[in-house]
Amino acid sequence: MAEKKERYxxxxxLLQGTLDLLVLQTLQWGPQHGYGISIAIRNxxxxxxxxxxxxxxxxxxxxxxxxxxxxxxxxxxxxxxAKYYQLTAAGKKHLSxxxxxxxxxxxxxxxxLNPEQT
Amino acid sequence: xxxxxxxxxxxxxxxxxxxxLNMATQALTERGVAQKEAERxxxxxxxxxxxxxxxxxxxxxxxxxxxxxxxxxxxxxxVVEESRLHRDRRPHTGAGHWLQHRCxxxxxxxxxxxxxxxxxxxxxxxxxxxxxxxxxxxxxDVRPPSRAAEGVHRHFCxxxxxxxxxxxxxxxxxxxxxxxxxxFPTLKLKxxxxxxxxxxxxxxxxxxxxVAAVISEDFWLEHFGGDPGVLGQPITVDGGTATIVGVMPxxxxxxxxxxxxxxxxxxxxxxxxxxxxxCRFRSDCTWFFTMARLKPGVTFAQAQANLAxxxxxxxxxxxTEGYQRIDYLRxxxxxxxxxxxxxxxxxxxxxxELWTLQTLVGLLMIICCAxxxxxxxxxxxxxxxxxxxxxxxxxxAAFR
Numbered sequence: 379m380a381e382k383k384e385r386y387x388x389x390x391x392l393l394q395g396t397l398d399l400l401v402l403q404t405l406q407w408g409p410q411h412g413y414g415i416s417i418a419i420r421n422x423x424x425x426x427x428x429x430x431x432x433x434x435x436x437x438x439x440x441x442x443x444x445x446x447x448x449x450x451x452x453x454x455x456x457x458x459x460a461k462y463y464q465l466t467a468a469g470k471k472h473l474s475x476x477x478x479x480x481x482x483x484x485x486x487x488x489x490x491l492n493p494e495q496t
Numbered sequence: 497x498x499x500x501x502x503x504x505x506x507x508x509x510x511x512x513x514x515x516x517l518n519m520a521t522q523a524l525t526e527r528g529v530a531q532k533e534a535e536r537x538x539x540x541x542x543x544x545x546x547x548x549x550x551x552x553x554x555x556x557x558x559x560x561x562x563x564x565x566x567x568x569x570x571x572x573x574x575v576v577e578e579s580r581l582h583r584d585r586r587p588h589t590g591a592g593h594w595l596q597h598r599c600x601x602x603x604x605x606x607x608x609x610x611x612x613x614x615x616x617x618x619x620x621x622x623x624x625x626x627x628x629x630x631x632x633x634x635x636x637d638v639r640p641p642s643r644a645a646e647g648v649h650r651h652f653c654x655x656x657x658x659x660x661x662x663x664x665x666x667x668x669x670x671x672x673x674x675x676x677x678x679x680f681p682t683l684k685l686k687x688x689x690x691x692x693x694x695x696x697x698x699x700x701x702x703x704x705x706x707v708a709a710v711i712s713e714d715f716w717l718e719h720f721g722g723d724p725g726v727l728g729q730p731i732t733v734d735g736g737t738a739t740i741v742g743v744m745p746x747x748x749x750x751x752x753x754x755x756x757x758x759x760x761x762x763x764x765x766x767x768x769x770x771x772x773x774x775c776r777f778r779s780d781c782t783w784f785f786t787m788a789r790l791k792p793g794v795t796f797a798q799a800q801a802n803l804a805x806x807x808x809x810x811x812x813x814x815x816t817e818g819y820q821r822i823d824y825l826r827x828x829x830x831x832x833x834x835x836x837x838x839x840x841x842x843x844x845x846x847x848x849e850l851w852t853l854q855t856l857v858g859l860l861m862i863i864c865c866a867x868x869x870x871x872x873x874x875x876x877x878x879x880x881x882x883x884x885x886x887x888x889x890x891x892x893a894a895f896r
Contacts, residue, residue, distance in 0.1 A: 411516075411519075412515075413516045414519075417523075431542050431543055432543050435512070435551075435552045436548075436552045439509075439552050439556060443556065443557065454515075454519070456522060458515055458519065459511070460515045461508065
């Protein structure tokens with residue numbers, strides 16, 4: 379119980395807007411369905427980032443509406459029909475811009491936190 | 497476009513969520529977790545499915561249009577239903593009014609004139625309310641009625657209230673309502689599937705046979721996928737179990753604007769759940785809505801006058817000693833409200849403001865129309881002047 383509580387407290391909440399970036403980045407590795415995206419984010423973050431489905435699916439549908447990603451129904455490796463998302467050309471450009479912004483942002487934060495290193 | 501594709505998107509979203517849950521379940525079973533436990537864990541990890549869908553729908557945009565359309569559908573359904581009821585009633589009464597009393601408990605004295613079905617001990621509607629938003633206590637079934645309402649018949653009572661649906665160990669809030677057995681026969685509704693609640697469903701004997709429940713069409717589609725086999729299935733609400741006997745027609749959205757009950761249960765279900773503390777016996781339970789039809793040949797004004805005449809006696813006989821000391825209750829009256837559009841608490845609260853707003857909008861429209869008309873008139877006059885000038889110069893034919 380205590381472990382569960384601690385895990386909950388240690389859970390890192392995603393910063394507003396970073397979810398889109400993570401989703402786009404995940405899709406750059408190839409088309410993926412919603413479940414696959416959440417697993418990929420979790421695995422690549424060393425089990426630290428857990429995307430809530432309550433945020434993931436609205437984000438996917440929002441990105442699809444913005445034409446940054448497109449969806450297609452395919453049969454998964456487990457023989458299940460699944461909705462696969464993939465990056466569009468606009469999505470790739472957007473990802474590139476967002477990565478650059480994130481890089482600047484993280485450098486800025488690092489500069490504030492470690493002024494002696496900058 | 498977003499709006500028109502909404503139905504298809506809804507289906508896709510359902511399938512997408514289902515796929516997610518299946519994949520999560522499969523991943524867990526591959527790790528050696530038992531199927532049932534894996535399903536539970538997947539659902540737990542996913543969180544609130546309905547909430548996820550709701551937020552996702554917001555991401556589609558055009559939500560206001562969908563809601564507007566939904567609202568329009570409800571309103572149209574109301575109108576259709578009302579028209580039907582009105583037609584049904586016309587040969588009997590000739591008056592286009594429903595009767596609605598609110599607020600108080602008044603006991604079955606007012607419905608003593610109601611003809612009871614043979615074999616029925618008479619557990620029909622026994623509550624009517626006055627027009628105040630005050631609470632009062634009236635003991636049901638204390639003494640025989642001294643005077644009965646002569647202008648109305650076929651009453652029913654309905655109480656809206658949130659309920660908790662328990663399904664496969666998951667509890668979720670739903671909109672529910674308790675109704676007397678006379679509700680659906682009085683409304684003359686036809687079931688979408690199975691049957692609707694009857695007098696027999698609200699009798700004490702129903703407790704031993706299993707309490708009946710009816711569900712809305714949306715609820716049926718959402719929880720049972722529109723399966724006709726839903727009839728006879730148990731449904732656990734507020735900790736008690738009832739048996740689904742029918743699906744309400746889509747045209748019925750309850751009797752209160754903005755509150756569409758997903759599950760309607762007979763009042764006897766409340767008795768089964770709470771025993772002596774049931775609203776059936778408790779004096780502090782208010783907010784029952786009572787509706788009735790006018791008796792054949794009785795006008796709205798006559799029925800109103802009749803109720804006003806007997807109100808004093810009814811209240812005097814019904815109020816307990818404590819409440820008889822309260823002036824506004826002791827000197828209260830009962831009044832009729834046309835119920836063809838149902839009850840609208842918001843309309844009552846904001847009615848004046850809305851009327852003011854509507855008047856202002858109307859005035860603004862008149863000003864706009866007057867401005868446009870004067871503009872058009874001045875243009876026409878100018879044009880007429882332009883026509884006159886060439887005509888006077890002998891060029892009118894050429895101008896044409």
